[in-house]
Amino acid sequence: MTTVVTTAYAVAATVTDPEMPMLTLEDLGVLRDVREDADGSVDVAITPTYSGCPAMATMRDDLVHRLRDAGYADVRVRVELSPAWSSDWITDRGRAALAEHGISPPGAAPIASGPVALNLLPTRRAVACPRCRSTAVELTSEFGPTACKALYRCTDCLEPFEHVKEI
Amino acid sequence: MNEFHQTPSHSAPDPSHEDGSVYDGLLGTDSSQWAFGTDFEDPLAGVDTTVPDGVDHRMLAAYCLALADDALVFSHRLSEWCSNAPDLEEDIALANIALDLLGQARLLLARAAAADPDVVPVLPEGSPVPAEDALAFFREADEFRNVRFVEVPNGDFAHTVARVLLFATARLAVLDRLTGSRDAVLAAVAAKGVKELTYHRDYAGRWFLTLARGTEESRRRLVAALDQLWPLYPEMLATHPVEAAAAEAGVGVDPATVAAETDVVLEQVLAMSGVDRPQRASLAGVDGRTGRDGLHTEALSRMLAEMQVVARAHPMGQW
Numbered sequence: 001m002t003t004v005v006t007t008a009y010a011v012a013a014t015v016t017d018p019e020m021p022m023l024t025l026e027d028l029g030v031l032r033d034v035r036e037d038a039d040g041s042v043d044v045a046i047t048p049t050y051s052g053c054p055a056m057a058t059m060r061d062d063l064v065h066r067l068r069d070a071g072y073a074d075v076r077v078r079v080e081l082s083p084a085w086s087s088d089w090i091t092d093r094g095r096a097a098l099a100e101h102g103i104s105p106p107g108a109a110p111i112a113s114g115p116v117a118l119n120l121l122p123t124r125r126a127v128a129c130p131r132c133r134s135t136a137v138e139l140t141s142e143f144g145p146t147a148c149k150a151l152y153r154c155t156d157c158l159e160p161f162e163h164v165k166e167i
Numbered sequence: 168m169n170e171f172h173q174t175p176s177h178s179a180p181d182p183s184h185e186d187g188s189v190y191d192g193l194l195g196t197d198s199s200q201w202a203f204g205t206d207f208e209d210p211l212a213g214v215d216t217t218v219p220d221g222v223d224h225r226m227l228a229a230y231c232l233a234l235a236d237d238a239l240v241f242s243h244r245l246s247e248w249c250s251n252a253p254d255l256e257e258d259i260a261l262a263n264i265a266l267d268l269l270g271q272a273r274l275l276l277a278r279a280a281a282a283d284p285d286v287v288p289v290l291p292e293g294s295p296v297p298a299e300d301a302l303a304f305f306r307e308a309d310e311f312r313n314v315r316f317v318e319v320p321n322g323d324f325a326h327t328v329a330r331v332l333l334f335a336t337a338r339l340a341v342l343d344r345l346t347g348s349r350d351a352v353l354a355a356v357a358a359k360g361v362k363e364l365t366y367h368r369d370y371a372g373r374w375f376l377t378l379a380r381g382t383e384e385s386r387r388r389l390v391a392a393l394d395q396l397w398p399l400y401p402e403m404l405a406t407h408p409v410e411a412a413a414a415e416a417g418v419g420v421d422p423a424t425v426a427a428e429t430d431v432v433l434e435q436v437l438a439m440s441g442v443d444r445p446q447r448a449s450l451a452g453v454d455g456r457t458g459r460d461g462l463h464t465e466a467l468s469r470m471l472a473e474m475q476v477v478a479r480a481h482p483m484g485q486w
Contacts, residue, residue, distance in 0.1 A: 045213070051359050052270025057208040074186050078213020080276075081355035116339060116361065119369045120376055120439060142370055143260035147267065151256065165363040165375065 029089025130156035228283035235275030304478035379440035
């Protein structure tokens with residue numbers, strides 16, 4: 001009989017985002033580090049997507065619960081603020097999962113160089129409707145039901161959908 | 168002075184206790200049953216909050232409070248739009264902006280408390296209220312260090328558009344510089360804030376343009392709002408001794424040093440909108456004291472009364 005050794009990282013990587021449960025914290029790029037110490041304790045680092053992300057406490061609780069269930073009694077979850085989360089950290093698997101669930105994945109994040117430019121025109125993005133694939137879409141609002149999403153509408157199939165913003 | 172209840176409201180959940188309630192059993196058990204848990208979470212959990220070498224920890228805390236209070240007070244004003252905005256999209260947008268600013272405020276209040284625990288109001292022994300909440304809910308108006316610009320009551324939607332534009336433009340410029348702070352926590356908070364404020368500034372800039380070039384009525388309201396806010400605006404870009412000291416120590420930014428670039432951005436919006444710069448003198452301080460010194464308008468006391476009432480009624484409360 002073989003024993004499957006499950007590492008703490010593998011366990012932590014199964015925890016999903018409370019608001020986008022099709023994404024694991026790993027796929028979202030929020031899970032930054034998982035360290036197992038010699039004494040069996042586990043140190044997990046997560047980073048908020050936005051400063052006011054209200055899901056941080058739930059992420060922490062879910063990580064602690066999942067790791068405890070896997071036999072890790074001593075689990076600490078710490079916040080890592082730097083470098084700041086970027087939507088570029090969402091994995092390819094995460095992007096596929098978002099699209100599959102009707103949420104448009106983000107494009108490339110803007111590259112910071114010099115003073116931040118003012119943009120008075122609606123943000124141009126290469127966005128396709130996650131339902132009918134049409135690129136005839138319009139921005140409804142840069143702010144959506146969670147801090148990380150914008151609202152769009154497909155002008156072909158007329159369905160509204162969410163788009164994860166580039167930051 | 169604030170009188171605290173010495174009897175814990177919820178600290179010993181026991182449904183069978185005569186003072187207990189049927190809901191007490193829900194507390195202190197498995198927090199995973201709640202969407203956001205029942206206990207407090209430290210936004211700086213595990214973050215190294217060591218004060219950089221040679222930096223006065225009291226000055227650093229005072230500087231963090233100023234940055235935090237601007238965000239906290241304006242966040243509260245913006246959140247007053249919840250369910251009151253002209254349409255659902257703007258309601259959601261303003262709530263999102265408020266949430267971003269609240270997040271910045273939490274981190275900055277926690278950073279202030281970690282730098283100098285003496286700034287945190289003392290609560291009754293055993294109170295579970297974390298430092299950031301003690302600072303937000305248990306300080307009097309004259310202990311707040313925000314500029315008066317953020318505390319005046321909301322007007323119409325045009326007033327909020329103009330206020331978000333001016334606020335986000337100035338704060339974005341300050342935080343953009345603050346990313347180079349010698350204090351690693353401030354630098355990280357600033358780097359995150361820049362990304363958020365970029366969205367806020369663009370949002371307000373677009374609405375400013377839309378209202379200015381919209382109907383006669385939308386333009387009239389916008390121009391009136393800008394005129395009303397203008398006397399309060401210079402305070403945001405004036406140098407306060409705490410900001411000068413923070414800049415000198417390499418941990419903060421003197422807002423006067425970003426006034427020119429802030430003005431360039433503002434000029435872009437005004438020019439495209441065809442709106443003239445108001446000719447209004449800045450609101451004077453009292454004996455040279457302004458918002459950063461704890462000198463506020465009456466509006467802040469009223470706002471805090473509403474914002475703080477629940478927390479102050481339950482200094483021992485668990486949520």
